[in-house]
């Protein structure tokens with residue numbers, strides 16, 4: 001079965017939205033197969049977002065995701081990479097459709113509630129950083 005990696009960003013954890021977000025994922029009939037609350041180190045955050053290293057928002061992004069604990073999970077299900085990204089909505093919560101996680105729960109572009117891997121290759125690379133014991 002296909003798997004993906006997600007993490008709930010610090011702002012949403014602080015706002016007490018973990019239950020709501022995990023519940024939306026579970027209600028879609030996707031399976032949470034690993035779950036962890038961690039505070040990312042700067043190095044881990046830089047590695048996680050290494051594809052964006054040259055982007056002007058990189059430093060702000062690293063600062064944001066290391067500002068407090070995140071809740072990371074591995075999610076399993078049919079076409080899960082595509083399904084989760086639909087459930088989450090567009091990167092910018094202003095543009096994300098109502099009914100999606102970002103559309104309903106977010107407003108900030110950097111602290112945009114949740115991250116999800118964009119491919120199986122990204123899943124393997126990103127999940128190894130938070131769940132090295134499962135690699």
Ligand code: CMP
Pocket residue numbers: 052057061091109110111112114115116
């Ligand atoms: P995420 O899904 O975690 O993947 C990369 C993140 O970079 C994205 O969500 C946003 O939080 C952030 N991001 C993307 N584009 C911009 C931008 N133009 N300005 C600031 N942050 C951005």
